[in-house]
């Protein structure tokens with residue numbers, strides 16, 4: 049179904065455009081849009097269909113589905129959308145790059161660290177001096193003693209965690225907070241220790257480089273249970289508590305940040321204990337679509353450009 053067929057025409061357009069010094073970038077006004085068409089009740093309305101292509105060696109391969117729809121290939125490259133746009137007469141087809149192709153090749157410094165939807169991963173690093181503005185100690189059972197900074201979360205996340213733990217208790221589920229906020233300096237100490245034992249590359253499979261841990265945002269909390277001896281391991285996902293979390297966390301604005309089979313996107317293996325606060329709307333949308341935060345943010349940016 050996702051067999052890709054290469055369209056040499058796109059490459060031709062890009063090369064021709066470069067050689068002739070003309071831009072093949074389609075501006076919004078050049079694209080056929082619904083509003084430009086005479087709207088008669090009998091004529092079929094134009095529909096916008098978004099498909100995902102695959103970037104291989106800087107060339108976008110279109111999915112077969114796109115080619116099947118094309119009665120006439122009037123392909124344009126839209127630089128702003130990073131997508132190929134064409135029309136079939138009744139539909140506007142947009143083939144965008146897959147998420148992985150859009151990833152930066154170098155580590156970027158995060159510009160919106162206070163944003164509840166901030167993206168922190170191996171490509172997006174927090175400034176060393178970043179400390180969340182509103183850290184509080186959530187009133188939930190914790191394995192850490194009072195005064196330990198790793199009990200802390202940002203206020204909105206803390207409130208949501210309290211609500212979630214209260215609901216869990218009502219459902220007969222016993223949860224404990226294990227580790228929340230982690231300063232840059234703390235991450236540095238942990239990484240140095242693990243890297244000395246295992247080597248940097250192996251260490252980075254489970255431990256973040258300083259500045260690349262979500263725990264520095266104050267929006268992430270690791271949770272466990274007495275049954276797990278308060279430990280953090282993948283078997284937590286099979287326990288009653290782990291299953292309760294997977295099912296209910298989005299209702300409180302949390303996602304399980306590192307799901308199974310998403311290591312190629314998130315950079316981390318499955319962590320059923322690592323909760324990330326993103327707010328209810330995003331958490332429910334991410335759970336519903338069964339996608340990662342990376343893909344959710346990519347979609348959000350893409351569709352907001354599409355609406356402009």
Ligand SMILES: [Zn+2]
Pocket residue numbers: 263268269270321322323
């Ligand atoms: Zn964690």
